[in-house]
Each structure stands twice: as structure tokens, then as C-alpha cells.
Amino acid sequence: MLASTLALALSGCFAAGDAGAAADDTRIKVAMMQPPRSGLTPLSDDAFKLSRWQAAETLVVLDEVGEAQPALATAWEQTGERTWTFELRQGVEFHDGTALTAKQVAASLETAANASPKPRILDGVELGIKAEGANTVVVTTEVADPLLPQRLSSPQLSILAASAYKSGGVVVPTGAGTGPYVLSSFDGTSSATLDRFDGYWGEPAAAAGVDVQFVPDGTARAAALRTGNADIVETIPVGQVAQIDPALVHEVPMPRTNTLYLNNDTGPFADPAVRAAAREAIERATVVERVYEGRADIAEGLLGPALPWAAAERANENYTEVLGNRAAPSVVKGTKITLGTFTDRAELPEVAVALEQQLEAAGFVVEQDVREYQHIEADALDGKFDAFILSRATVLDSGDPVAYMYSDFSCEGSFNISQFCDAEVDAALAKAAAVAPGGERRAAIAAAEALILSKDAAVPLLHERVIQGESARVRDVERDPRERALITNRTGIAD
Known part of the structure; x- marks a missing residue:
């Protein structure tokens, strides 16, 4: 009943935006997960919405x-x-x-x-x-x-x-971009309207316009796809997928890794052999299957299939040789550890339960601490936990993973939950950062990844996928691992 009510409400939202747009079947209806937080200024994360709409x-x-x-x-x-x-x-x-x-x-x-x-x-x-x-x-x-x-x-x-x-540093992007769609209007955190820009320098947009609704509730977004109230739906929850026609569901690998960070500085995991015991206790496939219902990729490294070159680099003999230097696991009996994570991503508390079971089967005694992210981040960064589960983007805005690796695993890293510091790793990251983009840089990044994993600074668990919904009415929707593109000038109504 709740899903039906939400779908009906969403239908009304689309119809209420622009009477002409609602009646025009050459326009595309989009249900997005997060509303704007900063008035769609490009100086904030709202910039990614402008990019995904090609405004x-x-x-x-x-x-x-x-x-x-x-x-x-x-x-x-x-x-x-x-x-x-x-x-x-x-x-x-x-x-x-x-x-x-x-x-x-x-x-x-x-x-x-x-x-x-x-x-x-x-x-x-x-x-x-x-x-x-x-x-x-x-x-x-x-x-x-x-x-x-x-x-x-x-x-x-x-x-x-x-x-x-x-004045005052305010940036208002309405009617001010260069893309194939012009942002004609937006209504706070509820909706946005875009229209084809006939003066575009490239190939004209295939659709007459795009009508966007911001729908934080995952059940409502899934219902909107099922009922035809939305043509494109961002981020369908795993638990809703079974209720949707499989032909409308598309899984896109994300440059986001679900990782178990181990405190290398204090507590039991300061011992490399105890870190190795935790690494050996983790059954990644079980987590993927039980928590993500198979809709994630088992992590072989920090970098996943959203970076198509990473797997080939890991096949290198030097990479394998470095991993061979990992510490041997010790036998643990009754070793107490604190395991933290947060509730903002629905799957993470379930991941914590699965890891607790696996670690306790290996001899650890696990105490969980699960809170909202805003209430737990400071403690995680201060090293208050022996282990912490984090869903982490591995390529930031440059599309390159060096910044993430430096932030998380260098001695001066600003997001170093593992409290990890190793001169050899720092040197490898400095080398990777200095190399021009291309094959040599990718090889240097892989070498740094191998060193980080060889020290058991963290245990990569899985690489997440975003589940994107597309009705049969639309064609050529972008499926972008970096989540920079969604609607392009080619996206249109199917013949």
C-alpha cells in the first residue's frame, strides 16, 4: 500500500511540474535520489546533477x-x-x-x-x-x-x-550553461525542468526536455519505474529489484569499494599477524551473496571493475610477488576487537553482522558500534575502533585513484582510518602522483595498491554497483560508473 501511495504521489509531481511538459511524450521523466543541497551551484556536489542532465x-x-x-x-x-x-x-x-x-x-x-x-x-x-x-x-x-x-x-x-x-559569491546556473539542455527552472529540493537548447554547438538533444523529480525514498523510486511514472530512475535499492521487470534494471559497476579498515597503530591489529588472521577470516563471497544478493563484485583489490585497467595490472608478476610478502596469520583465541560502521548506507550494518560472525568463527570477540555517519566519523578518524567498515569512492573528481590512496593510506593522509604509516608506501604513492596520465601511471598506481595490501592496512570486501532503472520508453541512457553522465544528447524516446 505504501509503495502504491508513493508512486501515485510521484505521478502527481511529474504531472504538476509543467502542464505542457506533462502532456508531451517526447520529454523524459527522471526520478533522482538526492535533492540539491546547495541550490545547484556548481561549486558544490550539486554540480554532478548539472553534469548528469547535460546542462x-x-x-x-x-x-x-x-x-x-x-x-x-x-x-x-x-x-x-x-x-x-x-x-x-x-x-x-x-x-x-x-x-x-x-x-x-x-x-x-x-x-x-x-x-x-x-x-x-x-x-x-x-x-x-x-x-x-x-x-x-x-x-x-x-x-x-x-x-x-x-x-x-x-x-x-x-x-x-x-x-x-x-553578488556575494552566489552562483545560479539557470539558463547559463552550454550543454544540449538548458536548465529552465528548479523548485528547491523537489523538481527541475530542462528543455532542449536549439543553439547547442554539438549534436542536438534527441528529447524535447527532461522533467526531474527528487525522490529520496527508494521504494517510491522503484514503484515509479514499475508503474511507468518515471522513465529513468537512479539507484534502485537491492531489496526492490525482485519486484521489477528484469529488462528494466541495469547494473553499473561503481568506483566504490566496501572496505574493512584495520587499525595499524594501536590495539590487536597493530600486530601484522593478527591483521593477517582477520584478512584470512573474511569470506567476501558470502557477504556479496547474502547482503547484496549477488549484486556486487568480490574485491580482489582496492580498485574494482569500474576501472577496467585494474584487473590487468594485478595480473603482473611484480604485483603477485609483492602480495607474497604478506605476514602469516597468527592463531587468535578470545582477542577482543571493536568493529564500527554507520547506518546511512543500508547494507553496512548487515555487512557488520556478517563480518562479526566470520571473525568470531576465527577466534575474535567482536563488539559492534553502529551509528549515523555524522556521529561516528570523528571517532573513526581518531582511531577509536580496531576495525571500521566504510563504503569508499576510489576515484575522486579527477577520475584518478591516487588522491584516494594518498588520503587513506599515506602517513599524512587526511582520511587515514587505518592509522597507517609506511615509508615504502609513501614513496610509491609519490612516484605514482608524479607520473603523467597513461600506462606508466596506471602501473605505478597498481604497485602502490600491492604494497598497501601486502601490509594489510585494509581488507577490500566488495565493489558496489549502482542499480539504474530505465523504462522501455527510453533509449541511449548513459550508464556511467563515475556518475557524471545520465542524460546525453543521444538519450531519447524509443521508436
């Missing part, structure tokens, strides 16, 4: 392996140790009718670089930006940064028209 664009985009590809910039080169020059696409028009110029690109990037707080892709990064002529932008970094083009792919560095930037 705003960046200078570059990332391909499948994380290499930078042209978007609003058609070419770039490193013209000095700390200097990059970008050539802009000509003939691009903002949604408000003004032209894309080097001056406005520089102004957009300067706003992001000077924001407080900064977009996270620019944490610790100082940029100098200037326009040279009508179509060239020069970006200077404080230190050499081989990853700069990838950084500029972050949706938080979207380029908007001057009309978007208001």
Missing part, C-alpha cells in the same frame, strides 16, 4: 580509462613545467545567448579557485588563470601537476555564463 559542461571530459578528451577545449599542451595552455572550441553559445570566450572561461575557473570552501578537486591546489586572446586560456599551477587536464574535467569546474555569478 553544464567542462573544458575536458574523461574517457573509459580516465584520459582527458576534448569538450569545451579542443586542444591543450603543457607549455612549461607548471603551465598549461588550452585552446577553446569556437562558436559555442551559452544558454543566455552570450558567446563562450577565453575571458569568461577564465572568470569561471577563477571563481572556483577562489571559492571558500573550494571545490574538493582543488583542495591543496593553487591555480593562476588568464585569458590570452579570444580563444586561449593559460593555467599555471603552484607546483608541477601532470593531472591538471583531468582536474578540469570535474563538474565542479563547469563553465557558466557571466549571468550565473551573482
Whole structure:
């Protein structure tokens, strides 16, 4: 009864947004999980919504392996140790009718670089930006940064028209992007309306528009797909999948790993042999099957199938040799440990129960501490737990995993739940960070991963998948592991 009521409410929301849009069957109806938190400003995580709707664009985009590809910039080169020059696409028009110029690109990037707080892709990064002529932008970094083009792919560095930037640092993206869809309006945390932009520089949008509703309740989102009240649905809960036509459900590997972090500094897991005992006690396949109903991938490393190159790198002989240096497990009898996790992700408390059973079968005595994330994060970062289960994004806004690995596993890492510090690992991460994107960098990243795992700093459990719903009415919906794209100019109504 509850699901039916929610589906009916959602149907009413779509119908109420725009009478013309509701009657137009060439428009796409989308149910998204999280409402905007910051008025859709691109300087926040709301930027990813603008990107998923193709309302705003960046200078570059990332391909499948994380290499930078042209978007609003058609070419770039490193013209000095700390200097990059970008050539802009000509003939691009903002949604408000003004032209894309080097001056406005520089102004957009300067706003992001000077924001407080900064977009996270620019944490610790100082940029100098200037326009040279009508179509060239020069970006200077404080230190050499081989990853700069990838950084500029972050949706938080979207380029908007001057009309978007208001007094007091407020950014309003309505009618100010360059994508195939113009954000025509949005209603707080409830809905957004986008229309085809006929002046788009690329291939025109296939659909007349997109009508978005924000539906935090997973049961309601699933019901909307079943009843045809939504064409595209974000993040269907695992428990709802069995009630939906399998043809409408698509699983996308995410660059997110469910990991058991072990406290390497204090307590029982300061002993490498005890960490090894915990690692050997974990049965990943059981967790995937029982908690995720098989809708996740067993973790062989920190990096999963959303990064298609990771598995090939792990097949390298050097990687296998490093893992062979792991400590042998000790016998544990009655060793007491505290295991923490949080309730915000519904599966994690269930994962904690499964791991408690497996660890106690190996001889540990487990005490659980499960709270909301906002009430447990500080304790986790302070090393108050012997073990902590975290669902962690492994590639951040640059599409590159070095920042995540540095944050979680370097001596100076800001998110080092494992309290882990190892000079050899730090050196490997520094080497990976200094290499230009490409095969050599990927090999260096894999070498650092092998070292981290060889020390049992953490036990990767599984790689999550996002379950995306698509009605039979739509075609060419993007299934993006990085969750940057959803609607594209090709997405439309099926013939």
C-alpha cells in the first residue's frame, strides 16, 4: 500500500511540474535520489546533477580509462613545467545567448579557485588563470601537476555564463550553461525542468526536455519505474529489484569499494599477524551473496571493475610477488576487537553482522558500534575502533585513484582510518602522483595498491554497483560508473 501511495504521489509531481511538459511524450521523466543541497551551484556536489542532465559542461571530459578528451577545449599542451595552455572550441553559445570566450572561461575557473570552501578537486591546489586572446586560456599551477587536464574535467569546474555569478559569491546556473539542455527552472529540493537548447554547438538533444523529480525514498523510486511514472530512475535499492521487470534494471559497476579498515597503530591489529588472521577470516563471497544478493563484485583489490585497467595490472608478476610478502596469520583465541560502521548506507550494518560472525568463527570477540555517519566519523578518524567498515569512492573528481590512496593510506593522509604509516608506501604513492596520465601511471598506481595490501592496512570486501532503472520508453541512457553522465544528447524516446 505504501509503495502504491508513493508512486501515485510521484505521478502527481511529474504531472504538476509543467502542464505542457506533462502532456508531451517526447520529454523524459527522471526520478533522482538526492535533492540539491546547495541550490545547484556548481561549486558544490550539486554540480554532478548539472553534469548528469547535460546542462553544464567542462573544458575536458574523461574517457573509459580516465584520459582527458576534448569538450569545451579542443586542444591543450603543457607549455612549461607548471603551465598549461588550452585552446577553446569556437562558436559555442551559452544558454543566455552570450558567446563562450577565453575571458569568461577564465572568470569561471577563477571563481572556483577562489571559492571558500573550494571545490574538493582543488583542495591543496593553487591555480593562476588568464585569458590570452579570444580563444586561449593559460593555467599555471603552484607546483608541477601532470593531472591538471583531468582536474578540469570535474563538474565542479563547469563553465557558466557571466549571468550565473551573482553578488556575494552566489552562483545560479539557470539558463547559463552550454550543454544540449538548458536548465529552465528548479523548485528547491523537489523538481527541475530542462528543455532542449536549439543553439547547442554539438549534436542536438534527441528529447524535447527532461522533467526531474527528487525522490529520496527508494521504494517510491522503484514503484515509479514499475508503474511507468518515471522513465529513468537512479539507484534502485537491492531489496526492490525482485519486484521489477528484469529488462528494466541495469547494473553499473561503481568506483566504490566496501572496505574493512584495520587499525595499524594501536590495539590487536597493530600486530601484522593478527591483521593477517582477520584478512584470512573474511569470506567476501558470502557477504556479496547474502547482503547484496549477488549484486556486487568480490574485491580482489582496492580498485574494482569500474576501472577496467585494474584487473590487468594485478595480473603482473611484480604485483603477485609483492602480495607474497604478506605476514602469516597468527592463531587468535578470545582477542577482543571493536568493529564500527554507520547506518546511512543500508547494507553496512548487515555487512557488520556478517563480518562479526566470520571473525568470531576465527577466534575474535567482536563488539559492534553502529551509528549515523555524522556521529561516528570523528571517532573513526581518531582511531577509536580496531576495525571500521566504510563504503569508499576510489576515484575522486579527477577520475584518478591516487588522491584516494594518498588520503587513506599515506602517513599524512587526511582520511587515514587505518592509522597507517609506511615509508615504502609513501614513496610509491609519490612516484605514482608524479607520473603523467597513461600506462606508466596506471602501473605505478597498481604497485602502490600491492604494497598497501601486502601490509594489510585494509581488507577490500566488495565493489558496489549502482542499480539504474530505465523504462522501455527510453533509449541511449548513459550508464556511467563515475556518475557524471545520465542524460546525453543521444538519450531519447524509443521508436
